[in-house]
Amino acid sequence: MAEGAVQTKQTGRRSLVVAAKKQAILAAGLEFFSLYGIHGTSLDKVAERAGVSKTNLLYYYPSKEALYIAVLKQILAIWLAPLRAFREDLEPLAAIGEYVRLKLEVSRDHPQASRLFCLEMLQGAPLLKDELTGDLKSLVEDKSAIIAGWVAAGKLAAIDPHHLIFMLWATTQHYADFASQVEAVTGSNLSDEDFFRRTVENVQRMIIEGIRVR
Structure with a gap:
């Protein structure tokens, strides 16, 4: 050689x-x-x-801070991957239903990451502020514009895109950030295949029926 x-x-x-x-x-x-x-x-x-x-x-x-920031950036990449997949050429209700499923998969597959991200947000995101006001803000604005376009075209009910995204985040992350509460109440968690399937179906139904054009 x-x-x-x-x-x-x-x-x-x-x-x-x-x-x-x-x-x-x-x-x-x-x-x-x-x-x-x-x-x-x-x-x-x-x-x-x-x-x-x-x-x-x-x-x-x-430094410990450098490692912490690296971990948070990796989390943010995982957390935002489903939102990056949002495309204007998709059918709106199908796209949002798929986003719900992908976000619940993140909560199921990366519960530690979700909880750490939540902890950082609760502390005011002191070490992630630049990322939130930079790439995250730009991405949310881009995807909000897609949702607004669907609303303007009469494909979705008259909703504010930002509040829809916030609701999707809060709902799907609950199953990771409050996994102990979910399991205490239901006796199950997202690692249970049947419970995961039922969770996806129910969250999709509630969200989609709320934004469907009447």
Whole structure:
């Protein structure tokens, strides 16, 4: 094998190792931050859970705040993915029904992420303010314009797009942020396949019937 090809292969392997380490650190950080917040989390514990030395952790994330922000940005990317999928060429009620399902999947598959994001919002989002007033605001404005266009075309009831989005967020995230309450009342949670299906169907029905043109 040529020397250049060997170096390329080695570089690729190193990149994979680095990516795996960083992901392990982010996963461990999410676990501890979602339980104890930024102030109650120890980087020593995060490093131990991630299977790296604290020195190695600090090489990739030079402070606890830097790691916390990286975790929050990863959460925001996951959380916003369903909204990014919203397209103007979709049938409105079907698009909103699908958004409900995708957001409930996020609540089911990433409950720690949802709870940490909620915790950050309750604290006034001191470390995520730039992201919220930048990319998030722009995305919401873009998708609100699509919803407003559907309303103007008579495809949806006369609703305010922002309030529809806020309601969708609040409803779908409830099943992650208040999972203990949901399970105490119903005896089930989103990890139960039948309960998840019924939750999707009921939330879709209530939202869609509320915005359907009469």
